[in-house]
Amino acid sequence: MSGRSRLVVLVSLLALLATAFGVYAQTTPDENTLVIGQSVDVGSLEPSLVGSRAEANIFGHLYGTLFDITADGTLAPYLANSYSISEDGTEWTFTLNEGLTCHDGEALTAEDVVYTFQRAANPENAFTGNTVGFVFPSVGYVDARAENDLEVTIITDRAQSEPLRLGLLSEVYLHCKDYYESLTLEEAAESPVGSGPYRFVEWVRDDYVAIEAVDPSAPSFDRIVWRVIPEASTRVAELIAGNVDIVANVPPDQVAAVDASGVAAVQAVQGTRRMYVGFQFGEAFADSPGYDAIQNTAVRVALQYAIDVPTICSSLLGTECTRASSMVNPPNDNPNLTPYPYDPAMAEQLLDEAGYPRNADGVRFEITLMGPRGRYLNDANVVQAIGQYLTDIGVQTTVEILDWSSDYLPRVREKNVGPIFFLGTGGSTWSALYDMADLSAPDAGTNYTNWNNSEWFELWDSTAGTTPEEERELINQMLEVFYNDPPWLLLYFQPDFYGVSNRVAWQARRDEQVIVLDASLAE
Amino acid sequence: MMTAYIIRRLLQSVIVIIGVTLLSFLTLHLAGDPTYLYVSERASEQEIIDTRQKLGFDRPLPVQYIDYIGGVLTGDFGTSLRARQPAMELVMERLPATLELTLFAMAISTVIAIPIGILAAINRGTPFDGGIMLFAMFGQSIPSFWLGIMLILSVGLGLRALPISGHVPLLEPLFAGDFQTAFANSGDALRYLIMPGITVGVFSLSRNARLVRSAMLEVLSQEYVTTARSKGLREQVVIVRHALRNALIPIVTMIGLEFGFLLSGVVVAETVFSWPGVGRLVFNAITQRDIPVVQASVVLFSFLFVGLNLLIDIIYAQLDPRIRLR
Numbered sequence: 003m004s005g006r007s008r009l010v011v012l013v014s015l016l017a018l019l020a021t022a023f024g025v026y027a028q029t030t031p032d033e034n035t036l037v038i039g040q041s042v043d044v045g046s047l048e049p050s051l052v053g054s055r056a057e058a059n060i061f062g063h064l065y066g067t068l069f070d071i072t073a074d075g076t077l078a079p080y081l082a083n084s085y086s087i088s089e090d091g092t093e094w095t096f097t098l099n100e101g102l103t104c105h106d107g108e109a110l111t112a113e114d115v116v117y118t119f120q121r122a123a124n125p126e127n128a129f130t131g132n133t134v135g136f137v138f139p140s141v142g143y144v145d146a147r148a149e150n151d152l153e154v155t156i157i158t159d160r161a162q163s164e165p166l167r168l169g170l171l172s173e174v175y176l177h178c179k180d181y182y183e184s185l186t187l188e189e190a191a192e193s194p195v196g197s198g199p200y201r202f203v204e205w206v207r208d209d210y211v212a213i214e215a216v217d218p219s220a221p222s223f224d225r226i227v228w229r230v231i232p233e234a235s236t237r238v239a240e241l242i243a244g245n246v247d248i249v250a251n252v253p254p255d256q257v258a259a260v261d262a263s264g265v266a267a268v269q270a271v272q273g274t275r276r277m278y279v280g281f282q283f284g285e286a287f288a289d290s291p292g293y294d295a296i297q298n299t300a301v302r303v304a305l306q307y308a309i310d311v312p313t314i315c316s317s318l319l320g321t322e323c324t325r326a327s328s329m330v331n332p333p334n335d336n337p338n339l340t341p342y343p344y345d346p347a348m349a350e351q352l353l354d355e356a357g358y359p360r361n362a363d364g365v366r367f368e369i370t371l372m373g374p375r376g377r378y379l380n381d382a383n384v385v386q387a388i389g390q391y392l393t394d395i396g397v398q399t400t401v402e403i404l405d406w407s408s409d410y411l412p413r414v415r416e417k418n419v420g421p422i423f424f425l426g427t428g429g430s431t432w433s434a435l436y437d438m439a440d441l442s443a444p445d446a447g448t449n450y451t452n453w454n455n456s457e458w459f460e461l462w463d464s465t466a467g468t469t470p471e472e473e474r475e476l477i478n479q480m481l482e483v484f485y486n487d488p489p490w491l492l493l494y495f496q497p498d499f500y501g502v503s504n505r506v507a508w509q510a511r512r513d514e515q516v517i518v519l520d521a522s523l524a525e
Numbered sequence: 526m527m528t529a530y531i532i533r534r535l536l537q538s539v540i541v542i543i544g545v546t547l548l549s550f551l552t553l554h555l556a557g558d559p560t561y562l563y564v565s566e567r568a569s570e571q572e573i574i575d576t577r578q579k580l581g582f583d584r585p586l587p588v589q590y591i592d593y594i595g596g597v598l599t600g601d602f603g604t605s606l607r608a609r610q611p612a613m614e615l616v617m618e619r620l621p622a623t624l625e626l627t628l629f630a631m632a633i634s635t636v637i638a639i640p641i642g643i644l645a646a647i648n649r650g651t652p653f654d655g656g657i658m659l660f661a662m663f664g665q666s667i668p669s670f671w672l673g674i675m676l677i678l679s680v681g682l683g684l685r686a687l688p689i690s691g692h693v694p695l696l697e698p699l700f701a702g703d704f705q706t707a708f709a710n711s712g713d714a715l716r717y718l719i720m721p722g723i724t725v726g727v728f729s730l731s732r733n734a735r736l737v738r739s740a741m742l743e744v745l746s747q748e749y750v751t752t753a754r755s756k757g758l759r760e761q762v763v764i765v766r767h768a769l770r771n772a773l774i775p776i777v778t779m780i781g782l783e784f785g786f787l788l789s790g791v792v793v794a795e796t797v798f799s800w801p802g803v804g805r806l807v808f809n810a811i812t813q814r815d816i817p818v819v820q821a822s823v824v825l826f827s828f829l830f831v832g833l834n835l836l837i838d839i840i841y842a843q844l845d846p847r848i849r850l851r
Contacts, residue, residue: 236689239681
């Protein structure tokens with residue numbers, strides 16, 4: 003080929019590229035639109051099938067609930083304005099606000115609330131997820147009954163802590179009977195008609211969900227678009243480019259880039275997820291090295307001093323965090339308890355006293371620490387660090403990292419992790435008992451350590467039907483029991499990082515929810 | 526003879542598809558109990574048992590598989606456990622987006638690879654040839670995930686020349702007969718396609734360029750090319766009519782297989798560029814053990830692969846009359 007022909011080919015290729023690239027006008031949101039980037043799409047828009055945070059974020063705008071769990075953990079009236087409790091504590095009657103409607107104009111009455119609860123509980127619908135899988139069994143749901151148009155009674159099989167039950171019932175998304183009765187389950191999963199401040203507009207799977215304000219004069223943004231951006235780096239790039247206003251889960255190593263961009267900043271909040279190392283009491287690990295040692299309370303207390311939690315937070319999680327003093331999120335925790343400090347000398351002294359001195363090669367005992375990869379913030383590295391801290395005080399620790407979904411999660415659910423294992427469980431801002439419900443019974447599904455402290459469980463059983471003051475006293479006692487006979491090596495409340503555009507005024511919540519009803523354009 | 530061959534290949538494909546579905550079914554179940562992914566974090570043991578029953582995972586594996594195959598034979602691929610929608614419908618919904626990406630990447634990897642491969646061959650040993658081969662080596666060495674992120678940072682965020690992520694549908698309206706929307710979307714669709722398309726296609730582009738170069742070098746040394754030149758034909762005619770035509774046979778085979786390769790390689794690009802295609806759907810379905818969706822995708826992809834291979838064989842026979850299908 004001649005030089006001229008080569009030149010023609012080259013110029014043609016460049017022309018093609020130049021034409022294709024052009025100058026692209028980025029799709030910056032207009033002043034009435036808020037764009038949020040989250041890592042996963044909703045699986046379904048069925049209100050009784052909420053199974054992920056991504057779904058709860060969107061449903062929190064589409065559907066109203068009886069009461070509202072506010073950002074600071076207060077339980078505030080929402081579609082219901084008050085409630086009363088039967089003498090035996092099993093029947094709760096809520097009074098709805100007058101004039102409620104669903105987005106199709108249908109009046110929302112007590113009958114619709116009954117329908118919401120009964121539809122969710124109907125085994126023929128085979129719903130799974132939060133409402134049926136957690137809320138109903140937790141409150142002991144039996145049935146619902148309409149007293150009149152505005153009063154609805156939720157019937158349960160037991161008395162229960164008032165804030166705990168109120169908060170749990172506030173996780174049920176209310177919808178209207180006529181509309182949902184007219185749909186098949188498949189149709190309902192795609193065409194939500196809610197009762198909240200925003201109505202559904204469009205869902206393009208794995209791409210975006212768009213919602214718009216029912217009353218454009220009420221919320222700050224007329225339209226909210228939830229974009230699905232699975233890759234964290236891409237989410238951050240979209241934020242810096244100004245195409246997205248809020249993104250969740252900014253990786254710690256990209257926080258500085260966002261802050262330096264001049265168009266957005268990162269809000270680091272102490273989340274409500276409790277991160278801990280569990281001590282396994284179940285017989286499955288009875289033959290494993292280290293199992294016998296950790297059955298000793300003094301050993302478990304000693305190990306609390308071995309971990310430098312603030313350094314883990316600052317080095318591996320990219321933020322400062324305070325060490326947990328209990329399994330309960332502040333401010334609902336016991337104020338009299340102080341977090342165990344990092345004091346390896348104290349840890350070694352206590353282990354000596356407990357009968358586990360260092361042997362000739364410096365090892366006190368061996369143990370295996372299991373942990374997941376790909377579930378929590380920088381989880382595998384945190385587990386490695388904990389293993390090293392334990393090894394440093396003579397507890398020779400073998401770290402075993404497992405894939406979260408295929409291996410670790412099933413093992414956790416089967417309580418087949420140990421002898422010590424790293425885990426995080428979701429907590430709340432609104433109830434100490436909610437946080438403590440992991441250990442609601444020795445055989446509770448979430449008592450992954452198989453801890454069986456009789457004093458704790460007796461106190462737990464006595465919380466039902468108490469006054470708030472009595473309940474608080476019992477909670478404090480229980481947390482002292484937990485502190486002195488720890489089934490967990492207490493670590494931290496997992497920090498969450500939100501990237502927020504400078505054009506938006508919004509404060510991230512601690513409970514991992516992205517609720518933007520109070521977001522507005524920054525002044 | 527051709528018809529018999531096609532029928533035989535189609536029958537073979539049924540066995541392949543059954544085998545693939547069985548393998549994927551067993552793999553997903555051996556990777557742990559899927560029930561745990563469908564219960565609340567705080568579900569009790571009884572709730573887990575109830576959910577297992579609701580999802581049908583309490584039945585013996587052979588029963589579950591036979592049920593599934595029975596459904597497939599009647600056109601029922603099951604319902605997604607997560608989305609509660611027909612599994613095949615979900616897959617088909619995303620197929621146009623994946624086809625756009627795959628076809629675009631394929632276009633890049635052939636339209637660019639063939640001319641630069643030819644140019645490299647006819648300029649063998651020159652700096653131009655060296656540059657092309659260096660590029661090809663880089664193209665085959667760069668991890669697509671890294672390339673995608675770099676494109677986003679440099680072209681999307683740095684130059685603001687192309688959209689960082691997202692998708693504008695092109696084939697979907699086209700398949701639906703909405704030509705007006707397809708035409709209106711075409712400009713934006715192309716812009717959204719470029720970076721993910723390059724990410725998916727650059728490996729194949731590099732490999733194809735090297736393949737074209739070596740095929741051309743081999744053909745250019747043949748005596749009939751010398752004869753063509755000695756007849757006084759123009760060099761362009763020699764290259765295009767005599768050399769390229771004969772060099773095309775291995776290239777066509779590779780390009781045919783390329784489609785399958787690209788189709789299976791889009792997961793990374795779809796994730797990095799938030800592209801709502803089948804790759805991401807399958808990836809999520811695997812992590813969530815949404816078995817009906819995985820199976821529906823497997824069946825569809827198996828059909829596509831088998832169909833493509835068949836098509837390549839037929840084209841192959843047309844290109845080279847010495848090849849006969851038996």
